[in-house]
Amino acid sequence: MPMVPRLLIADDWSDYALLDSGNRRKLERAGPYRIIRPEPQALWPPGLSENDWRADAVFEAGEGEERGTWQHGPALPDSWVLHYGDLAFVARCTPFRHLGFFPEHAVHWRRIAAALSARRAETDQPPAVLNLFGYSGLASLIAARAGARVTHVDASKKAIGYAVENQRQAGLEDRPIRWLVDDAVRFAEREVRRGRHYEGIILDPPKYGRGPKGEVWRFHEDLPRLLAACRQLLGTDPLFVILTAYAVQLSFLALHHALSHHLDGLDGAVESGEMVLPEESIGRLLPTAIFAAWHKKAEPDEA
Numbered sequence: 001m002p003m004v005p006r007l008l009i010a011d012d013w014s015d016y017a018l019l020d021s022g023n024r025r026k027l028e029r030a031g032p033y034r035i036i037r038p039e040p041q042a043l044w045p046p047g048l049s050e051n052d053w054r055a056d057a058v059f060e061a062g063e064g065e066e067r068g069t070w071q072h073g074p075a076l077p078d079s080w081v082l083h084y085g086d087l088a089f090v091a092r093c094t095p096f097r098h099l100g101f102f103p104e105h106a107v108h109w110r111r112i113a114a115a116l117s118a119r120r121a122e123t124d125q126p127p128a129v130l131n132l133f134g135y136s137g138l139a140s141l142i143a144a145r146a147g148a149r150v151t152h153v154d155a156s157k158k159a160i161g162y163a164v165e166n167q168r169q170a171g172l173e174d175r176p177i178r179w180l181v182d183d184a185v186r187f188a189e190r191e192v193r194r195g196r197h198y199e200g201i202i203l204d205p206p207k208y209g210r211g212p213k214g215e216v217w218r219f220h221e222d223l224p225r226l227l228a229a230c231r232q233l234l235g236t237d238p239l240f241v242i243l244t245a246y247a248v249q250l251s252f253l254a255l256h257h258a259l260s261h262h263l264d265g266l267d268g269a270v271e272s273g274e275m276v277l278p279e280e281s282i283g284r285l286l287p288t289a290i291f292a293a294w295h296k297k298a299e300p301d302e303a
């Protein structure tokens with residue numbers, strides 16, 4: 001069967017916009033603030049004039065480095081509240097250039113929420129979702145709000161702190177979410193030994209990372225082992241497995257084949273491609289990440 005790559009366009013934000021891109025930078029709006037960050041993929045001239053590239057905060061990266069410094073005036077607070085739909089969360093300028101959220105991930109949230117709500121309507125048992133490398137927790141909150149019991153794992157105490165703050169900001173403190181500081185691979189393999197099962201798994205691994213006890217994560221080397229564990233963690237009637245990757249030397253096809261191999265035999269389909277942000281200026285689509293996602297086959301009346 002020929003495989004058609006999908007472009008998933010994150011076009012349902014009102015509090016966030018990619019205003020323009022070019023000259024290896026991007027100009028964004030996050031709530032009332034305009035932000036300029038490096039963007040290695042923007043190998044084209046900006047659509048807007050230099051005058052329009054005014055910003056409240058500019059991230060200057062060290063040569064070839066993730067870390068860098070923010071230049072901003074006193075008007076920019078340490079953190080501020082944004083909304084995705086009616087989900088409130090906290091944005092901030094972090095030392096690793098991120099804003100505390102990845103707007104392009106929204107392309108997966110609606111589908112996850114719909115699948116979980118539909119399952120919740122069929123049964124009293126809340127579906128279980130595992131969010132590995134979960135960062136500031138927006139996917140976990142979307143899943144919990146849709147009725148899931150969520151296990152969120154991240155190696156960084158700071159990231160878990162952001163996630164707990166987001167839970168409070170979203171008013172979802174009463175939802176069943178376990179926030180765990182742990183190594184993703186070790187945790188997943190321990191869950192396999194405990195015989196635990198999940199109906200949905202989300203994985204957003206970095207290219208390179210470290211667990212809280214110094215465990216090393218290398219995308220290419222460790223992904224097959226993690227996917228093997230995830231396969232064993234899926235219950236008898238799973239809903240989704242979503243895998244995203246940034247800044248790795250891989251095609252979406254590599255994710256596609258890896259996920260398809262590990263999930264072979266399940267009643268569903270893998271789709272894969274790129275997650276992109278639409279530019280407001282002249283409408284180009286900025287590539288952000290590659291993904292492969294397995295979803296349970298839709299029932300005939302949902303298709």
Ligand SMILES: C[S@@+](CC[C@H](N)C(=O)[O-])C[C@H]1O[C@@H](n2cnc3c(N)ncnc32)[C@H](O)[C@@H]1O
Binds near residue numbers: 205210211
């Ligand atoms: C920011 S996110 C997702 C990747 C991101 N979208 C990017 O640009 O690469 C990566 C998260 O994985 C976490 N992380 C890194 N290594 C980990 C590990 N071994 N186990 C669990 N979490 C880890 C980090 O703390 C971080 O919150």
